[in-house]
Amino acid sequence: MNSERVERNLDAAFESVGVSRRDFMKFCGAMTALLGLPPVFTARVARALENRMPFVKERRPSVLWLNLQSCTGCTESFTRADHPSVAEAVLNMISLDFNETLQAASGTEAEAACEAAMKENHGKYILVVEGSLPAADSGRYCVMCGKTGETFLKKMAGGAACVIALGTCAVYGGLPAASPNPTDARSIDDAVAPAAVVKIPGCPPIGDVLMATIVHYLFFGRLPSLDSEKRPRFAYGKFIHEQCRRHYHFENAEMSTSFDDEAYRGGYCLFPMGCKGAFTKNACTVIRWNMGSNWCVGAGHPCVGCSEKDFWDKFTPFYALAEGRNPQ
Amino acid sequence: MTRMVIDPVTRIEGHLRIEAEVDNGVLRKAWASGTMFRGIETIVKDRDPRDVWYFVQRICSVCTGVHAIASVRAVENALGITIPENGLLIRNLIEGMQLIHDHVMHFYHLHALDWVDITAALNADVKKASLLQESISDWPKSNPRYFQEVKDKLKAFIGSGQLGIFAHGYWGHSAYKLPPEVNLIAVAHYINALEWQKSVARFIALLGGRHPCPNFLVGGMATAINPDSDQALNASRILMMRETLQEAQDFVEKVYFPDVLAIASFYPEWTKLGEGVGNFLACGDFPAFGKKDELFMPGGVIWKRKIDNVKDFDQKNVSEYVTRSWYTYSDDQAKAKHPFDGETNPKYTGPNPPYDFLDVDGKYSWIKAPRYEDKPVEVGPLARVLIAYGRGHKQIRELVDKGTKQLGVGNAALFSTLGRTLARSVETVAVADKMWEWYDKFVANVSAGNFVTATMEKWEPRTWPAEALGVGLAEAPRGALGHWIKIKNGKVDRYQIVVSTTWNASPPDPKGQIGAYEAALVGTPVADPAKPVEVLRTIHSFDPCIACAVHVYDAVHQKSEAEVIMP
Numbered sequence: 001m002n003s004e005r006v007e008r009n010l011d012a013a014f015e016s017v018g019v020s021r022r023d024f025m026k027f028c029g030a031m032t033a034l035l036g037l038p039p040v041f042t043a044r045v046a047r048a049l050e051n052r053m054p055f056v057k058e059r060r061p062s063v064l065w066l067n068l069q070s071c072t073g074c075t076e077s078f079t080r081a082d083h084p085s086v087a088e089a090v091l092n093m094i095s096l097d098f099n100e101t102l103q104a105a106s107g108t109e110a111e112a113a114c115e116a117a118m119k120e121n122h123g124k125y126i127l128v129v130e131g132s133l134p135a136a137d138s139g140r141y142c143v144m145c146g147k148t149g150e151t152f153l154k155k156m157a158g159g160a161a162c163v164i165a166l167g168t169c170a171v172y173g174g175l176p177a178a179s180p181n182p183t184d185a186r187s188i189d190d191a192v193a194p195a196a197v198v199k200i201p202g203c204p205p206i207g208d209v210l211m212a213t214i215v216h217y218l219f220f221g222r223l224p225s226l227d228s229e230k231r232p233r234f235a236y237g238k239f240i241h242e243q244c245r246r247h248y249h250f251e252n253a254e255m256s257t258s259f260d261d262e263a264y265r266g267g268y269c270l271f272p273m274g275c276k277g278a279f280t281k282n283a284c285t286v287i288r289w290n291m292g293s294n295w296c297v298g299a300g301h302p303c304v305g306c307s308e309k310d311f312w313d314k315f316t317p318f319y320a321l322a323e324g325r326n327p328q
Numbered sequence: 329m330t331r332m333v334i335d336p337v338t339r340i341e342g343h344l345r346i347e348a349e350v351d352n353g354v355l356r357k358a359w360a361s362g363t364m365f366r367g368i369e370t371i372v373k374d375r376d377p378r379d380v381w382y383f384v385q386r387i388c389s390v391c392t393g394v395h396a397i398a399s400v401r402a403v404e405n406a407l408g409i410t411i412p413e414n415g416l417l418i419r420n421l422i423e424g425m426q427l428i429h430d431h432v433m434h435f436y437h438l439h440a441l442d443w444v445d446i447t448a449a450l451n452a453d454v455k456k457a458s459l460l461q462e463s464i465s466d467w468p469k470s471n472p473r474y475f476q477e478v479k480d481k482l483k484a485f486i487g488s489g490q491l492g493i494f495a496h497g498y499w500g501h502s503a504y505k506l507p508p509e510v511n512l513i514a515v516a517h518y519i520n521a522l523e524w525q526k527s528v529a530r531f532i533a534l535l536g537g538r539h540p541c542p543n544f545l546v547g548g549m550a551t552a553i554n555p556d557s558d559q560a561l562n563a564s565r566i567l568m569m570r571e572t573l574q575e576a577q578d579f580v581e582k583v584y585f586p587d588v589l590a591i592a593s594f595y596p597e598w599t600k601l602g603e604g605v606g607n608f609l610a611c612g613d614f615p616a617f618g619k620k621d622e623l624f625m626p627g628g629v630i631w632k633r634k635i636d637n638v639k640d641f642d643q644k645n646v647s648e649y650v651t652r653s654w655y656t657y658s659d660d661q662a663k664a665k666h667p668f669d670g671e672t673n674p675k676y677t678g679p680n681p682p683y684d685f686l687d688v689d690g691k692y693s694w695i696k697a698p699r700y701e702d703k704p705v706e707v708g709p710l711a712r713v714l715i716a717y718g719r720g721h722k723q724i725r726e727l728v729d730k731g732t733k734q735l736g737v738g739n740a741a742l743f744s745t746l747g748r749t750l751a752r753s754v755e756t757v758a759v760a761d762k763m764w765e766w767y768d769k770f771v772a773n774v775s776a777g778n779f780v781t782a783t784m785e786k787w788e789p790r791t792w793p794a795e796a797l798g799v800g801l802a803e804a805p806r807g808a809l810g811h812w813i814k815i816k817n818g819k820v821d822r823y824q825i826v827v828s829t830t831w832n833a834s835p836p837d838p839k840g841q842i843g844a845y846e847a848a849l850v851g852t853p854v855a856d857p858a859k860p861v862e863v864l865r866t867i868h869s870f871d872p873c874i875a876c877a878v879h880v881y882d883a884v885h886q887k888s889e890a891e892v893i894m895p
Contacts, residue, residue: 060490069366071875072341073389076540079433080526087522091481095490100338104441104497107334108858113496134365140676143363144343145335146683175368175386182367182674204389204541245559259545259782265552267559289538293530293568298559300552301536301543304382312383317376 030083031212060092061218062121063128064114065099066156068149069142069176069185070131073204074167075101081207082291089211093218097125111145118159126214127160127195129153129188132169132176136184150191157192162223164198165189166210168306171201178312198223199230201282203306208287209235229309231281240277240303243285246270259300270297274319276305329356331685332857335363337867339438341390342874344833346845346863347688350854355863358849360833361686361693362878365654365674369823377403377815378546378787380823384811385541387825388876392540393426393532394804395825395876398811403546406798406815407786413617414781415548417770418535420614420624421569422542423802424763425531428576429539430805431709431756432584434871436514436521439749442865443591444514445504446494450483452512460509464590467582469520478516498861503853505594514591517583524579531572534565548782553774566771573767577760580753588753589734592746599737601852602745602866604844605704606633608711609831611641611810613803614762624762625755625803628715629700633743638718643799643810646826649697652690652835654678662838664699667812667824668797694878697834697843698826706844707807707831708870713751714742723761727754745848748869789818804828806871829877832870845870 028046067075079086090096097117103110117125131149134141139148157163165188168174176185189197200210213232216224224232241247249255250269257272258264271278280303284295297303304318305311315322332355335345343364349357372383381399385392397419404411411419454475461470491497498504506514529539535551536542543550554560592599612627628638647664650657654676657665665671677691686692697704705711716724717739731750732741741747786792792815800811807828814822834843848866855862 071386071389073540076389080529085523085526087519090492095492097492100336102493103338104494106338106864109496110336110338137676141365143681146681148681176366178371182370258784259550260780260784265554265560265779267557290530290533294533294537296537296543299537301550316379318379
């Protein structure tokens with residue numbers, strides 16, 4: 001088959017699922033940036049992806065989504081993802097078979113949809129978990145369908161190919177686990193063991209990082225490279241401070257000390273105002289938020305370190321210097 | 329009598345369970361229960377008051393931002409801080425766009441499938457759909473080819489046998505009444521709205537850094553304005569705000585509002601079903617700079633449907649019961665307590681999971697029972713719109729009258745399931761329009777060299793009094809919201825929140841007065857208890873947010889003398 005014909009066939013395949021060639025190349029461009037590669041690699045990424053087209057030729061992989069002690073911020077962030085957008089993802093790429101926020105069916109029919117998906121895709125589905133798990137009082141602080149969150153989680157994790165712990169609550173316990181942790185809230189770690197876990201912390205996490213992780217798994221058939229905390233290296237490999245656009249001000253000792261002066265508006269380093277970017281690994285500076293339009297520091301608020309373990313206690317007060325720590 | 333359980337109630341925020349008795353195809357009695365609890369007010373105790381907005385913002389990230397706004401207002405109220413005009417305008421712009429974003433997503437992604445049968449859209453005649461769309465508005469995506477594309481995509485999707493989020497929906501249910509063409513238009517707009525929402529959220533990110541969970545600041549906003557910098561709000565970002573605001577308004581005016589009216593016209597019986605308790609409350613929001621009492625959406629209280637007799641709202645008349653909720657009071661269990669005087673200790677006394685039914689004769693929810701002057705009230709878009717209407721709000725009156733006229737109904741039709749849905753779209757149109765005024769004023773300030781977004785005068789805790797009380801009120805998309813704070817020696821001593829959904833989803837009080845959800849569900853037709861699409865219509869018309877509704881109060885033993893200041 002010559003390359004032109006391959007391309008035509010692919011275009012037809014894309015068309016059949018409602019993805020235009022342009023959309024696809026746009027997506028490849030975003031993936032290339034996300035993986036930290038220069039733009040010239042876009043074509044190579046596209047070729048690599050085209051060779052593995054599960055959503056064109058096979059069933060869309062099943063994704064189940066479980067909300068525990070959550071604020072639904074992770075779901076919200078997922079729906080803000082750009083490449084692919086949530087519409088592209090749920091209509092063309094994955095089969096989101098259980099998600100309480102978006103699902104049409106309620107009650108017994110919702111449970112039935114979840115059960116059916118677990119059965120049909122046993123050992124193959126991706127489980128996304130949002131929120132922490134309360135251990136106090138036998139788990140009675142989080143009950144769904146008359147069953148504890150833990151009951152649900154264990155059952156759903158049991159048949160999953162992999163579990164994505166999404167957001168700081170699922171990954172580390174998060175806000176409910178902040179001192180004094182009234183419900184003995186915990187990460188989902190113990191409950192989902194021994195399933196393969198990817199951790200995408202953040203309060204909320206960046207929707208595009210979740211999308212990229214799912215896409216990576218779908219296309220390459222394996223999880224992305226993870227660090228010692230099981231976070232995808234492509235998103236959590238570097239400290240925010242190292243990649244901050246304000247970093248050269250830091251190097252020049254140009255510091256902001258107020259939310260109302262020329263230094264602040266001049267984009268000087270926010271470290272003296274409590275910025276925790278020097279101790280926080282995340283992709284905010286690279287991918288940024290909301291179609292790349294901005295990020296916290298970009299708007300003028302210090303990074304509070306929302307993707308780091310125990311940031312609610314370790315990094316508070318938010319506007320104070322991190323004790324005993326200095327950025328490099 | 330059939331006992332029915334809906335759990336999980338989906339297409340909402342959080343964990344909501346509805347139990348009900350159904351007799352001869354009609355719901356006779358309902359119980360609403362929140363089944364998840366975190367205890368955020370306990371967590372913020374002893375923390376820096378300037379940090380609290382970040383904590384309480386995570387009460388709920390669907391209405392992301394409103395808890396943060398109520399929180400910074402409470403702290404500013406306690407410390408006597410007046411924020412600069414740009415700070416106020418930016419907050420209005422964020423809160424306004426949040427309302428627009430939230431309401432549109434609610435209608436298409438959380439509510440529409442109660443009225444729209446997506447599988448029936450496959451029978452649509454695309455030419456008819458095109459003509460219908462063109463008769464509804466001048467939204468450009470209206471030609472037959474476009475609808476054919478949507479139909480083909482939908483056909484391929486359904487044909488794949490993998491229905492994903494639409495699996496096990498109530499498709500083909502006798503309660504669905506829309507013609508195929510309206511179903512197809514709604515499916516197209518469901519997808520359009522999903523793309524639209526991620527785009528217009530940029531507006532908030534430009535000001536607050538990101539969405540969900542944009543950043544706020546006690547004393548104003550942490551938004552750096554600098555026309556000479558690429559790291560601040562400059563001309564290009566201000567232009568992007570204009571573009572996204574225009575995009576937001578176009579969709580609201582040309583798609584959302586007309587769709588609500590078009591769909592509602594096929595369900596006239598739902599303008600007679602689903603009334604709540606007939607009492608309405610709003611604290612009001614969207615302040616004007618330097619005019620303490622001027623709010624774009626006014627506050628007030630309406631008793632027994634009397635729209636033309638709006639009373640003033642006073643937070644002193646708010647109190648809460650825990651007689652049917654999983655909490656205890658240390659003294660009289662049957663007495664209500666004002667938030668500044670209240671206390672709560674969580675104490676679960678429900679059945680041990682796994683269970684089939686709750687003990688609905690006893691305590692059955694993590695949601696408490698707030699009352700105003702000891703009576704249940706409904707909060708939310710309908711309350712706001714009725715109160716604005718009653719107070720003579722010109723634009724709200726015009727929009728409501730336009731809607732009721734087009735549907736051929738009177739104002740009594742507003743006291744219903746569809747009344748709530750219509751009111752939500754009405755206020756979205758009004759706020760989208762008002763956004764330009766705030767935007768233009770903001771741009772004028774920046775053009776004149778006014779880059780100040782925050783005051784740092786009382787930033788340092790050493791400038792604070794040893795003790796201070798504050799109240800912060802806001803109108804969340806789902807209704808009136810109040811945060812009460814007591815600051816002592818620079819730390820949070822007490823923090824309490826009364827949230828929109830707590831009002832609406834509350835269990836009965838000791839007098840047996842039920843809350844708005846439970847009242848609204850009585851009389852709902854239920855053709856098939858296993859497929860309760862009719863019940864969902866009314867529940868979704870409230871736009872439940874259960875993470876918001878459930879919270880714990882700390883013990884507070886001091887009466888408030890604090891003056892409530894808006895903002």
